[in-house]
Amino acid sequence: xxxxxxxxxxxxxxxxxxxxxxxxxxxxxxxxxxxxxxxxxxxxxxxxxxxxxxxxxxxxxxxxxxxxxxxxxxxxxxxxxxxxxxxxxxxxxxxxxxxxxxxxxxxxxxxxxxxxxxxxxxxxxxxxxxxxxxxxxxxxxxxxxxxxxxxxxxxxxxxxxxxxx
Amino acid sequence: xxxxxxxxxxxxxxxxxxxxxxxxxxxxxxxxxxxxxxxxxxxxxxxxxxxxxxxxxxxxxxxxxxxxxxxxxxxxxxxxxxxxxxxxxxxxxxxxxxxxxxxxxxxxxxxxxxxxxxxxxxxxxxxxxxxxxxxxxxxxxxxxxxxxxxxxxxxxxxxxxxxxxxxxxxxxxxxxxxxxxxxxxxxxxxxxxxxxxxxxxxxxxxxxxxxxxxxxxxxxxxxxxxxxxxxxxxxxxxxxxxxxxxxxxxxxxxxxxxxxxxxxxxxxxxxxxxxxxxxxxxxxxxxxxxxxxxx
Numbered sequence: 001x002x003x004x005x006x007x008x009x010x011x012x013x014x015x016x017x018x019x020x021x022x023x024x025x026x027x028x029x030x031x032x033x034x035x036x037x038x039x040x041x042x043x044x045x046x047x048x049x050x051x052x053x054x055x056x057x058x059x060x061x062x063x064x065x066x067x068x069x070x071x072x073x074x075x076x077x078x079x080x081x082x083x084x085x086x087x088x089x090x091x092x093x094x095x096x097x098x099x100x101x102x103x104x105x106x107x108x109x110x111x112x113x114x115x116x117x118x119x120x121x122x123x124x125x126x127x128x129x130x131x132x133x134x135x136x137x138x139x140x141x142x143x144x145x146x147x148x149x150x151x152x153x154x155x156x157x158x159x160x161x162x163x164x165x
Numbered sequence: 166x167x168x169x170x171x172x173x174x175x176x177x178x179x180x181x182x183x184x185x186x187x188x189x190x191x192x193x194x195x196x197x198x199x200x201x202x203x204x205x206x207x208x209x210x211x212x213x214x215x216x217x218x219x220x221x222x223x224x225x226x227x228x229x230x231x232x233x234x235x236x237x238x239x240x241x242x243x244x245x246x247x248x249x250x251x252x253x254x255x256x257x258x259x260x261x262x263x264x265x266x267x268x269x270x271x272x273x274x275x276x277x278x279x280x281x282x283x284x285x286x287x288x289x290x291x292x293x294x295x296x297x298x299x300x301x302x303x304x305x306x307x308x309x310x311x312x313x314x315x316x317x318x319x320x321x322x323x324x325x326x327x328x329x330x331x332x333x334x335x336x337x338x339x340x341x342x343x344x345x346x347x348x349x350x351x352x353x354x355x356x357x358x359x360x361x362x363x364x365x366x367x368x369x370x371x372x373x374x375x376x377x378x379x380x381x382x383x384x385x386x387x388x389x390x391x392x393x394x395x396x397x398x399x400x401x402x403x404x405x406x407x408x409x410x411x412x413x414x415x416x417x418x419x420x421x422x423x424x425x426x427x428x429x430x431x432x433x434x435x436x437x438x439x440x441x442x443x444x445x446x447x448x449x450x451x452x453x454x455x456x457x458x459x460x
Contacts, residue, residue: 009168026168026210029197049198051351053264062238062267068197069268072168073212116263137350138262 013074015040016084024071031055033071034081042082042111046140053139056112057081063119063138082111085118093156093163094118103152105143113139117153125161129154170212174298174327177211181323182300184209189325191219191234192268194261195277218327219272222246227333233272233295233326237284238263249333251445252340252359252438256287259344262351272326278312278382279353285312285383286359286375287342294330303327312382337370338363339445341438344377345430347421354378355422358410358434362393362442369393369443374406379414379431386413389435398443406439407432 012021015038022037031048034040034057046054048067055066058080085092094117097103104110113136120127120135127135132153133146141149171177181187188207190196191214200206213219219234222243229249231240237257240246247254260269260283274282275295285308293308297320308329311318320326334340340361346352357377363370372393374386388409396402416427 027166027206048201050194050261050265053262056264059267062236063264064267065264068192068194068264070168070193070197070210070212072170073214075170119263134350135263138264 009072011072011075013076014078016080022071026070026072028071029067030057030069030071030074030079031066033074034066034079040081040083044108044111046108046112051140052109053112053116053136054109056115056139058115058119061119061122063116065138080115080118082114085114092118093159094121094153097152097155097159098149101148101152101155103144103148109139109141109143113141113149117149117156120153121157121160125164126157127153166206166208166210168210168212170215172215172217174216174218177213177216177325178298178300178323180209180211181325185322187211189213191270191273192236192265194265194268195273195279213272213325216327221328229329229331229333231271231329231331233328234270236267237269237271237274238266241266250287250291250331250340252342252361252442253284253287253291253331256283256342256344256357256359259283259342271329275308275311276318276320276326278314278316278318280315280381280383281354281357281378282383283342283344283354283357283377286357286377287340288329288331289375289383289385290340290359290361290373291331291334292373295326296328296330297324298327299324305330309383309385314381334361335363337365337446339442341441341445343434343438343441345434353421356416356427356430356434358431358438360435360438360442362439362446364443364446367397369396369398369402372439374410374435374439376410376413376431376435379416379427381415384413384415386410386435388413393439398439403436403439407436410435 008023024033034043044054046052050065050068057066116139187209189211213234219232221232223230241258271284274284288308294305297304342359344354344357359375361373372390374389377383389406392405411428411432414428414431416424418424
């Protein structure tokens with residue numbers, strides 16, 4: 001007998017600063033709910049098993065793979081996706097340094113890297129290269145070879161520290 | 166699948182009783198990939214993270230209580246915990262990326278019952294116990310008695326782990342955990358070795374050795390422990406402990422390592438973890454000693 005996906009659950013949470021509520025199937029991943037119910041297609045599905053980090057979001061300030069969460073788990077939480085990183089039309093320094101440093105090629109992994117890098121810099125404004133590499137170990141990129149990504153994060157950290165001084 | 170997030174252990178037990186095809190979870194970092202890989206879907210998902218005891222960490226005097234669904238990132242970030250149990254903290258911090266660390270838990274790592282679970286050997290050498298919610302209320306079991314085989318545990322249907330109990334290591338004792346993986350991050354153990362040693366002066370007063378990923382369950386190695394006790398961790402004692410660890414392995418051949426390689430590595434990691442544990446035991450006073458010093 002085919003399983004029914006008709007069960008609909010209402011979820012209330014904060015996404016990129018806005019209070020939202022959406023309906024989802026109980027077994028829906030948060031990844032699918034963010035993309036299909038809220039139109040936040042910056043959240044990418046790579047592996048779907050928590051290995052690649054393309055779906056990285058912040059849940060209550062902590063990096064999580066949206067593919068490894070059931071959508072109803074988001075009830076009451078505060079979520080940040082890549083769409084919430086810029087301030088209006090002004091890109092976040094990470095977005096700017098990724099662009100300027102060509103720290104992306106196909107771009108599928110980029111939203112996850114930006115969110116994970118933002119979480120790192122929020123927590124540690126002056127990370128070493130080793131700390132950056134460990135913090136981004138849960139994000140895979142098959143194009144760049146990582147070096148330009150690391151440089152872009154380092155440059156963004158310099159800019160953020162300059163701005164705060 | 167239906168989803169439920171009970172806020173009390175009684176409510177969770179009732180949900181599990183109501184549906185024999187239910188499944189508890191904490192971080193779902195194993196559950197979701199398993200379902201995607203074809204594991205039959207449970208009809209009811211019971212999220213344990215909204216139950217306060219499941220995500221609480223406390224220390225009363227020298228006794229720690231750690232909620233079974235506590236994210237491992239909260240443990241590695243806990244300076245007091247990490248200095249008291251450096252090896253257990255290291256092992257907990259090796260479970261996946263930062264993304265996974267914010268979801269992975271001891272309860273999940275243990276009950277997923279992978280032979281390669283990193284936290285389990287370190288919990289065992291620290292004599293961790295599990296408080297289990299069961300039909301009659303609660304019962305307590307040694308962590309070493311939970312896993313019975315790959316994917317199999319001694320928990321009855323409808324039971325789940327509420328929290329773990331740990332005592333501060335005795336004076337002069339400390340632990341270490343080493344694992345070998347083919348890369349520097351984000352892989353599953355080829356071998357994991359946890360050692361806890363207690364020193365009396367220069368010699369080893371007691372030793373515990375547990376190995377992961379070399380048998381269907383984590384194995385304690387009494388012969389390696391016996392080889393270390395009474396020694397000053399001299400070469401002969403370390404060589405005997407390493408040989409005993411290698412001999413205790415009953416590993417599989419897989420893409421991560423051959424049987425012969427796993428046996429060899431188990432000996433090497435046991436030797437090195439023993440040396441690190443001894444160094445820590447000598448250098449770092451236990452919390453108990455710190456408190457005595459403060460008085």
